Amino acid sequence: MFTRGLESRVYEMETVSASPSEFIVLFHYCPYVNCWRQQGRDARQIETLCDICMEGDHALTDALDGVQLAVETALARGDAACRLRFYQSQEAS
16 A cells, blocks of 8 residues: 555655545645745645646546545645545446
8 A cells, every 4th residue: 555655654644544445544744835835835836736746646546447536635725634535436347
């Protein structure tokens, strides 16, 4: 699972729940958001940059038949953590 390697320590990841149909993970830290803040980016720019970065995660789930990704909260939006919910869609074949 992707929460076991170096990434889990960098992003300070916490698994909230895991089942065959749903996986929810919190990211308590984001090096990208931290860097953008250090660069003096404003909140709107940070949110936009985060959306661009998240396109890679959405592309990954798009490649998996029947798997969807919902970004429920985001550090870039001022939330306390990013909460990502991966789940099996009803259309899965």
